[in-house]
Amino acid sequence: MDMANLLPRQFPMTFFWPNLLWLLLLVPLLVAVYVWLMKRKKRLALRYASLSIVREAMGTGPGFRRHIPPLLFLLAIAAMLLAASRPFAVVSLPSQQETIMLAMDVSGSMRATDVQPSRIVAAQNAAKSFLADLPKGIKVGIVAFAGSAQVAQIPTLNREDLVSAIDRFQLQRGTAIGNGIVMSLATLFPDAGIDLGQLQYGGRQRGMSIDEKPKDKKEFTPQAPGSYTSAAIILLTDGQRTTGVDSLEAAKMAADRGVRVYTVGVGTVNGETIGFEGWSMRVKLDEETLKAIANKTQAEYFYAGTATDLKKVYDTLSSRLTVEKKETEISGLLALFAAILAITSAGLSLLWFNRIM
Numbered sequence: 001m002d003m004a005n006l007l008p009r010q011f012p013m014t015f016f017w018p019n020l021l022w023l024l025l026l027v028p029l030l031v032a033v034y035v036w037l038m039k040r041k042k043r044l045a046l047r048y049a050s051l052s053i054v055r056e057a058m059g060t061g062p063g064f065r066r067h068i069p070p071l072l073f074l075l076a077i078a079a080m081l082l083a084a085s086r087p088f089a090v091v092s093l094p095s096q097q098e099t100i101m102l103a104m105d106v107s108g109s110m111r112a113t114d115v116q117p118s119r120i121v122a123a124q125n126a127a128k129s130f131l132a133d134l135p136k137g138i139k140v141g142i143v144a145f146a147g148s149a150q151v152a153q154i155p156t157l158n159r160e161d162l163v164s165a166i167d168r169f170q171l172q173r174g175t176a177i178g179n180g181i182v183m184s185l186a187t188l189f190p191d192a193g194i195d196l197g198q199l200q201y202g203g204r205q206r207g208m209s210i211d212e213k214p215k216d217k218k219e220f221t222p223q224a225p226g227s228y229t230s231a232a233i234i235l236l237t238d239g240q241r242t243t244g245v246d247s248l249e250a251a252k253m254a255a256d257r258g259v260r261v262y263t264v265g266v267g268t269v270n271g272e273t274i275g276f277e278g279w280s281m282r283v284k285l286d287e288e289t290l291k292a293i294a295n296k297t298q299a300e301y302f303y304a305g306t307a308t309d310l311k312k313v314y315d316t317l318s319s320r321l322t323v324e325k326k327e328t329e330i331s332g333l334l335a336l337f338a339a340i341l342a343i344t345s346a347g348l349s350l351l352w353f354n355r356i357m
Contacts, residue, residue, distance in 0.1 A: 016086035072345035079338035147174025176244025226298030228258030238267035260299035
């Protein structure tokens with residue numbers, strides 16, 4: 001029987017060598033040996049005629065204190081046995097994220113004022129705050145998309161250049177969400193052979209599919225969704241796709257490269273009619289598609305209905321992208337803990353009784 005199967009399903013650790021957990025049965029055996037030695041010591045002590053010698057044999061320290069060093073040493077042995085089983089646990093570690101692409105919607109609907117002072121200004125302010133909170137060693141690139149997508153700033157560590165790129169946003173017609181994703185991928189993987197010619201209004205040239213490469217390119221091997229830990233995309237939009245590459249097809253492209261696409265929906269979920277310079281349009285946030293994009297790429301969807309919500313979303317994303325939970329082997333930590341317990345046990349024994357147990 002595998003002892004790992006006897007552990008509760010919610011047990012916080014898994015083990016590479018679970019069969020070694022049987023060695024933990026030595027712990028109660030050692031407890032029994034210790035109790036037997038204490039009783040034997042007491043019986044031997046009663047044979048001495050001198051009371052002072054009896055006290056010396058039985059120990060003169062405070063009652064329970066004499067058991068503390070052996071208890072600590074027993075815990076050290078248990079920790080070492082656990083370490084020998086090579087346990088794994090989900091722990092929070094600094095992220096290996098090196099590049100983040102901000103794909104931001106600059107379509108005309110972003111001038112709506114249901115998010116104060118306007119959707120675009122709120123998005124710009126939140127993005128700048130996000131940049132300020134990121135560790136300095138993380139590169140950030142910016143893609144702006146409306147009816148088409150353009151790289152507003154190649155990935156850089158220079159936060160001033162990024163802020164300037166955000167301030168230069170110009171609103172345009174159309175919403176090509178898929179183009180924003182594909183352009184971000186092309187920026188992250190400049191040597192991958194992603195055909196940017198396909199981004200012109202989503203046209204597929206000469207019958208090629210979105211993932212298909214010219215024959216002179218190396219064949220692409222899909223990766224597990226979410227497996228690429230060196231980059232991520234944050235996609236912010238307030239509307240539905242009206243042109244360009246299909247959003248879910250672009251999401252599949254990201255998923256096949258292991259890149260997570262975190263989606264942020266801002267504005268009106270139920271839809272709103274906005275007017276500008278004599279024309280009007282009905283805008284509605286396509287939450288289902290944004291959720292599907294996030295799910296397909298093993299990321300998350302966030303809704304921001306106000307400027308405050310949007311700021312909170314970016315704060316959350318900042319923490320998610322700089323600290324991540326991973327299943328990590330913790331044998332070394334347990335071994336260190338065992339060493340500390342053993343040293344503490346020996347130190348207390350020397351301090352209190354002038355001997356090592």
